Amino acid sequence: MSQSTQILLALFVPLIGGVLLTIAGRWPNIRETITLTTAGILMLLVWSFLPALLAGERPEAHLTTLMPGLSIAFKIEPLGMLFACLASLLWIVNSVYSIGYMRGNHEKHQTRFYACFTIALSAAIGIAFAENLFTLFVFYEVLTLSTYPLVAHKGDPQTIQQARVYMGILLATSIGLLLPAIIFTYSVAGTLSFTPGGILEGHLAGPALGLLLLMFVLGVGKAAVMPVHRWLPAAMVAPTPVSALLHAVAVVKAGVFTVTKLILYIFGPDYVFSQAGTDWLIPAACFTIVAASVVALRQTSLKRMLAYSTVAQLSYVVMAAALLAPISQVGAALHILAHGVGKITLFFAAGAIYVASKKTELGQLNGIGRRMPITMVAFTIGALSMIGIPPTAGAISKWGILGGALDTHNMLVILTLLASTLLNCAYFLPVVFRAFLLPENVAPKKDHGEAPWPMVLALSTTALFTLAFFFFNGIPIALEMQIYRGAP
């Protein structure tokens, strides 16, 4: 099979799976078997590109040309490969978890749920492999639309209202800012292809470039840079597997991936940050990190606390990508991965707690670690990764980001990293303490232990990933080092 065919297959396999599982909707076991099989095939397809990428190849595929200069085309480069590997890997785990969650919670419309998931995954792979901005934009919008039914899954008025906030902000920012920015870029550069070193040098400079950067960063609402972050807490009305999809597998990762890719391949980091009017990005990211962490500290709901934590953690990636240090750009890519495995563990744990005990508030979690030790140990590992304490994935990515900040002597970033680390400690560790060391204060409605086994299996697996990444990080680091070694 040619690499071109393989790329197209990676895009269409989830969609084919979606059709099949819709047909098999009346037979849950067959439906879920199709989901897992599709996820497995997608992972094999995506991961099989790794040897070629490590050897320096850049597989390409062309789907169609809409008009001269506007084509739907794909090209796999290291950053996109990392995102695709993460999304395809976590989809399998999330599918196992979803089976436990949806059945354990007796959710309705499960077939629609799994079908929308497949479309979202296909869109995520499209974003990861996009060769140009237009292709990326198309799949970005598909991702927004396909996740709306997932966020609105519960169907009650409050959920639908919050889902509207979710879609309203994401569509308004992308159509109101991202699309005009793309058109403007095309008009000045004459191309939308992702090119190492960027495409804008010699075409746009000074404050105009800063304005374009602002339009892109705010236009990519999925990156949740303040003030376009409100959709993320609003989306917490969704079932937990969807929260995991939003926070770890596809949606927010697509946002920060897009911003990073724009800086690397459209603006060119060396060029853009040498221009006047572009130096606002790092302070904006730093503000988002600290402000979101402070807001997270004041939350009483576990899922909302995790949502604000995500807002903060995403800006780590934006901030690191904007630092003019190779090691921090590698750190940015690694943080997409580290945050993915860590945050999905935390959401899985939150969902497991809900399914087993129906508890959602932090104040209700006293003693829950004694009833659900595996879940809360996994939660602890995820929390340590968010703080950046070894031996977890977060320690590796933060090592890179801090290294970049030190290389560039950027005191604002250094202090922000310190403040954020301490604030992470302050809002995550009390949860761990409550869970393991305080006596139970709210009697559960029924005597319970751990959540259904597929959920426990899924969260244990992602917790192990979080630990494993600390020790076995050679491949992602080697992959991302290619970015700043200048490989095409």
Add this chain to the structure above:
Amino acid sequence: MNIAAFPPSLLLMVTAVLVAVSPNSRTRSIGLAGVAITAVAVGLLPNGLLLEVGFMKYAVALVLNDASRSAAAWAVLAGAALAVFLSPFLGENDRRSAVAGLLSAAFGLGVVFSGDLIAIFLQWELLALSITALIFMSGTEQARAAGIRFLLLQLSGGFLFKYGMHGYEASFGSYLLSAATQPVVEIPGGWALIAGACIKLGAWPVAMVLPDAARGIARSGSLWLGIALPVSALMVLNILLTPLPTEFIALGLVMAAYAIVYGIAARTAMVRMARIGVGLTGLALALGASGSETMGWAITWLLPAVYALGFFLAAGAVASQTDRERRTAEVLVDTDWLWRTGLFRVASALAQVSFGLRDLIAQTGFGLVTAVQRLARQYTGVGGLLSRTWGIGYTAIWVIGLLALYAMIYLTL
């Protein structure tokens, strides 16, 4: 891997795991056996660089041995053995504290045998985490707050240390301790390495960290507090600053003074003992900086034994015998006995006469001793202004302010 290069810290980690999965009644025997086997392993370690492992793109020197490292390792192990052995005498057989304590000793041992800054940094973070768990174990609200404050401060120290590591690598091209070709204090960021290690040590002005932790910790857990962290931090300071600069005499004496003033003012036995522990660490620093290598080592040896056997044990024993406050060790001891002794009565009288305060005191009934105590309590220490304003979230702001102050002082000077 050469069997002689097997990291001794791994043996203590395995011991911790075995203790965790064994019945409570076996905690002491398994713990002591594990410490003994580790001690044998330390005794068999030859000198030199024994083990390197890959981490990211670096080769990390995980086990490096020499005479001073062995001495510090023996100190950690002696403290660990005492802590395991004495815990049941405090009316508690807390297996969870023993597990966290053994892990802290393991990571402390790891730091002691580290041959480069990456190994020190990573194991210090793990050490801080295990001691935080140890503080958490008593399960009180005080313990929660104290544990988080402890970790915040330790991570800040680690952050500063990492900052210094960057300068070290830029100056010497490597993180290896053996790569240093000039005094660390003379390189860019060298001050941050030292400041980071001092924060880990609990040096002044962050000397409240150990007493603060002691406030919430369980009695059996308290025995572990003074073992791994001070020994490893003193060890690192000794390595980075051989010989310790004479400025450290002043720092050590300030810590000793802190211990005396606030130790007297302490309301609880456990906090008082912890403050005296700070004073001993200060004395160790001062003696180490005085140029007497033997004396420095002796103090390094002495610290854990004194902490574990003498002070925390004494405080714990009072709590155990009186059963005044089982979990938080809020044992009110007679804080006035010292003042009733003749020496202090004479000193107090002299001071009052010298400063012409007799009339004022007579009118207000306000004694010099009381004044000192009130001042001490008002401004710092566990019950002081600083501590009371340490809300968990806002601790971050405090820490940043403190570190910014360090940076400003550094830049100004």
